[in-house]
Amino acid sequence: MFALRIKIFILLFVCISLPSQGISAGEGGGNRRLAVSTKEIFATMKPGTAYRKDIFVRNGSSEVIPVQAYVWDLWHKGGEEIYAPQGTYQSSAAQWITIQPQKLSLAPGKSGKFHLNIFVPAGATGGNYAVIFFDTTPPLELVSGKPLQIDGKMANEKRVKIGIPTYIEVAGTGRAELDIRRFNITIAGGSKSIKTEFVVKNIGDVHVTPSAGIKIYNSSKKLVWQYPPKDLEINKIILPQQEISINAEWEKILKPGRYTAILTVNCGSGHPKTMQRDFKI
Numbered sequence: 001m002f003a004l005r006i007k008i009f010i011l012l013f014v015c016i017s018l019p020s021q022g023i024s025a026g027e028g029g030g031n032r033r034l035a036v037s038t039k040e041i042f043a044t045m046k047p048g049t050a051y052r053k054d055i056f057v058r059n060g061s062s063e064v065i066p067v068q069a070y071v072w073d074l075w076h077k078g079g080e081e082i083y084a085p086q087g088t089y090q091s092s093a094a095q096w097i098t099i100q101p102q103k104l105s106l107a108p109g110k111s112g113k114f115h116l117n118i119f120v121p122a123g124a125t126g127g128n129y130a131v132i133f134f135d136t137t138p139p140l141e142l143v144s145g146k147p148l149q150i151d152g153k154m155a156n157e158k159r160v161k162i163g164i165p166t167y168i169e170v171a172g173t174g175r176a177e178l179d180i181r182r183f184n185i186t187i188a189g190g191s192k193s194i195k196t197e198f199v200v201k202n203i204g205d206v207h208v209t210p211s212a213g214i215k216i217y218n219s220s221k222k223l224v225w226q227y228p229p230k231d232l233e234i235n236k237i238i239l240p241q242q243e244i245s246i247n248a249e250w251e252k253i254l255k256p257g258r259y260t261a262i263l264t265v266n267c268g269s270g271h272p273k274t275m276q277r278d279f280k281i
Contacts, residue, residue, distance in 0.1 A: 034065065040166070043166075059109065064106065067103065091128050097118050098116075174204065185261055256281050
């Protein structure tokens with residue numbers, strides 16, 4: 001029997017997906033609840049072109065909620081996704097994005113509409129990234145670290161913040177390429193299971209969503225096992241120069257002997273990368 005467990009060590013935005021409604025939701029202190037009509041934005045655009053979209057925000061609580069919309073940079077550090085004020089990172093798309101209005105007060109059970117506009121300037125290249133926030137706390141408080149008082153409570157106690165990651169690729173200018181930095185195989189639990197760990201890095205200049213597969217050959221170079229039958233979708237967007245670690249484990253299915261495992265990782269560029277490791281059971 002085969003069992004696979006995969007762990008990807010990244011930091012995700014606190015966003016609850018509600019597939020039946022196609023929205024993301026957030027909840028704060030004081031029973032404040034917000035729902036947003038868009039979970040993430042992907043756009044491939046030519047320089048000098050615009051992208052427009054309406055985003056709906058719904059107040060699911062029993063009190064009036066003021067919602068502010070603003071845009072920060074999205075990037076990564078140490079394998080984790082991070083965000084910062086506009087212009088902090090070189091691959092920033094935040095300054096290309098405008099939202100109107102910037103603030104709405106939503107009555108209980110009511111929705112409001114924000115107009116989003118993205119304009120890619122001349123000379124832009126590669127991948128550029130931002131996160132659009134809908135927040136009940138003004139962004140200046142995030143910078144100063146001094147939250148205001150709201151109804152006698154600190155603002156962050158009643159705060160609701162939802163982030164929409166935005167990934168923009170400038171058409172015809174990007175280079176998608178991955179590199180395998182590490183691939184290890186270990187026998188664990190008294191030879192009861194096989195564990196693999198591999199690290200991949202995006203060495204291109206656009207975001208990628210890679211797939212991977214592992215094939216195992218015996219000492220006669222005969223294929224004795226592979227997982228999965230089709231490439232495994234890693235289901236993680238990797239930003240330029242970002243590195244992620246992936247662990248997988250399966251129950252022992254091989255007889256004692258010497259084997260070679262070959263890992264193949266593909267980001268859709270037509271140039272898959274491979275790495276092999278020899279091991280024995």
